[in-house]
Amino acid sequence: MRTTSPIVSDISCHVDLHVGPPRNHRAEFHVYSMTRKCPTRQVFVRGGRSHCIDSCSAETMCGEVRVPENHLNPCYVCNSTGHNCRALPRLKTRSFEEDVSTELNDNTLNNDTQVSSFEEEEVEPEGVEDTDFVLYVSAVETERCRRGLTVAYASHCQQESALDRPVAGHANFCPGELSTKYRDLPSVLSTVKHEMLHALGFSVSLFAFYRDDDGEPLTPRRPDTGNPPLDEELQIHKWSDRVVRNVTRKRWMIRGGYIDRTFHMVVTPRVVKEVRDHFNCSELEGAELEDQGGDGTALTHWEKRVFEVSGNENL
Template sequence: MGTQYQFLYVMFLMILVLNHENHCIFALTEHPCSHHSTANHEVFYDVDIEPAHIVKKRSIDQPLHIHLHYDASIDLLPADHITIIKETVVQAVSFWSNTLKVRATGAPIKLKRKCSSRNVRYKDQMSYCVDGCSHQTVCGEIQIPDEHLEGCYWWNDRDGRYNKDADGNNGVANTDFILYVAAIKSDRCKESTVAYAGHCQQERALDRPVAGYFSICPHSISTHQQDRLQLLSTMKHEILHALGFTASLFAFYRDEQGNPLTPRKSLSNKPEFDQQLKMYKWSDKVVKTIERSDWKLPMGIITKRVHMVVTPRVKAEVRKHFNCPTLEGAELEDQGIDGTAITHWEKRVFENEAMTGTYTQSSVISRITLAVMEDTGWFKANYSQAGNYEWGKDLGCDFVEKSCFQWIEEKQKRKEDIYPYCKEVKKGELWTDCTNNRHSVALCNLVEYKKPLPLKYQYFYQIKDVANSDVGRYGGSVSLADYCPYLQEFSWTNKDKILRGSSCLVPSNGIDPDSNYFGEEYGNQSRCFNHGGRWYLHHCGGVNSPQHSGSGCYQYFCSEKIGLNILVDGIAYRCYKAGQKITASFVTKSYLHQGTVVCPACSDICDESKTKCPAEFDPPFVDHAILTVPCSSNLYNYNIYYLLVCLIIALSTSFYNRSFH
């Protein structure tokens, strides 16, 4: 073959590859929470609404009423962004109103005014400003309207009298909590931060927060469906910080009768203040420090100190969830800056629970989080609102009380699956997997770092296709999970723009027909199924594979007569037994698609619908119809056109060379 024809042949193969290439890349999602435990000087205590002896007598049986007040910064946003924020805030507030009950608030809430200085005096356990009140009072960074404020409590240093200025304000009636909503571009709006929140005022009788703020970072607002779902999850998370799930409120938690779980000082009726933590210090009835003396790491056995919420309902829920009867409580995060450590559940233990310190995949508000809200002494929870939380479920004490290094090591010794962890490195061809519940296509988040990780975060002696000298640079992509690698949802992106997520349950994650190489379908009746190998795209004698394979989202249905059926490009294929490889093929305008899908056990899928599965047996031989490879697509015509141009150029060059040499 002449040189120019060899060149054309290579060009032909390259054209086939380039035109079949999916130009999207994936991004493992991680959005850290930017909540910080509210500093003592940022909180106003002793909001006087009703006497404690009256409040304590009330049952916790009234739905939580949250009053929304929108800051002027919201109105500076584009109209569609304003709509997104207000609709999503209402959704989040509605969720918590339907989930939490409180003692009825029998009078309007009038918030306290800010003192001109930090100097205060106490009388009858009420605080009075030594230098009078400021002209402006804020909640976080949001100015509180004057009509929401009571008169100033102040001490006159000349005559030693304690005074309260009269006010004509009505306060906010028929509510239990005031939420100030803003969209402020502050220093806390880091690149990956979506929003932040906190409480700012607590009532006098039982210390319950009665006012807080929620600020969304303007750069994070997006009209994309995937981003809106994440925004809703973030709002629920941040509002819960303001309602009570934060380290700065642990010392104020109470028992069912309304009695403090942490001792109080007689003069101020406040707990002991911890100067190092810069917050009121809780007792070990709320958070306890536990020592794990047998924490195994590659470098040996160490003692690991962990903080755990040990309140009664939380302890009962975590023991039940993890199937660990000796578990002391729920472990709190030990990494991150102020507001991440201690104020969230430990990411390694709780992964996609909504109150961990970073959003990585579809978050779930679990019974454990609802239990801690009950254990504040301020709320009763509607547990039917809890999501289906599966991370770590029934994995036992070894999972929740030992390092992921020891878990992986012992599982590998027994030649068992290391779930929920993984050890596949993302190199070369993108090979996806399924999450354990099959709700999403997933990737192992084991990645390479520029430098070796600290020894306590190195979990492997060997990794396939990685030089032993480089193994120390590999770990999970989520630092808050102690770099433990696990299967994680991800997003398909193009030039940093999110195109779609990988959750099978979200219809908007559906794929454009021209790129739907595996015959997938997304929606509530879809689940993730693994592929049995590479898929192939045939076109006029040429063949190519997509740049990723491994798993896909497919609709299914269950029947007591024929068991599990998986739909590929709308065609139903019956699963006769677990491990069976379904051979699927279909034709689109551009390709003949061929590949395999692996059947799970029927019960793994159909138990959810309580469908009784038939007995397994070998599938019968099926004589598949011969499908025709399409040859008239625009893509093909474009390739031929491009080839002809190359051919003309090559022939012209050959003619020129022959004519002038």
């Protein structure tokens, strides 16, 4: 809902979350740290780490938030041929004052003058301890906010290598579309929960990385990259029909008669169980995905016609 009095403006913060691992995998909290961005899209992968060419970007963004320096990994680089790969030392500027005296013609002038000096020292990476997901939250009026009365948007920023689980995400809430009225608080809280689910993994860009209860990929991986195949046209990793499947309904009634209509349905075992219980229907193939709205809406939300009517978009 649009309001002329923004609830917040140009602020950001981060929230540490603990997220459970797949069944049969022991929970291990660790030190979270994020990979630095590279100036170009070309990177070398060495020892499971991405290496930039010669240098890293001056800042790393997660959504609209600049990631704090102590949340970042060291800058890993290689030369332009992929050799001499290494971690650049993380330097911190330290200032101090020292006493100096100036002598002129055997006379001491300005004795014990304090002069500020600066030197760089190498520091150890810090990270965020006992955390396995960091959510960077902002409330900034962006160009995306001004398109289509967008209230908020969110996504993941980085995945961990072992199980492809998102370890960092962002959510931006558009100040001009947030109501400060008390009666609208439930709607605002629902929006916050909705965006957190996107950052935690309910996104078309992550479907191909979904795994079963034992941590095994539901989509086959390429032997050369270890990732699912890439859809070159859409620039997203393509999922298998064990995650999302096309289901065709015969004789779908419309105003002018009947048609055959095809839906995209999430068919992972957990979703199938939940949706059958929710609708008390043992024959449902899965949960239908939204097919309208363009990028950021289609295939990235449950079908509004089905789930908002049922009163439980989040199942």
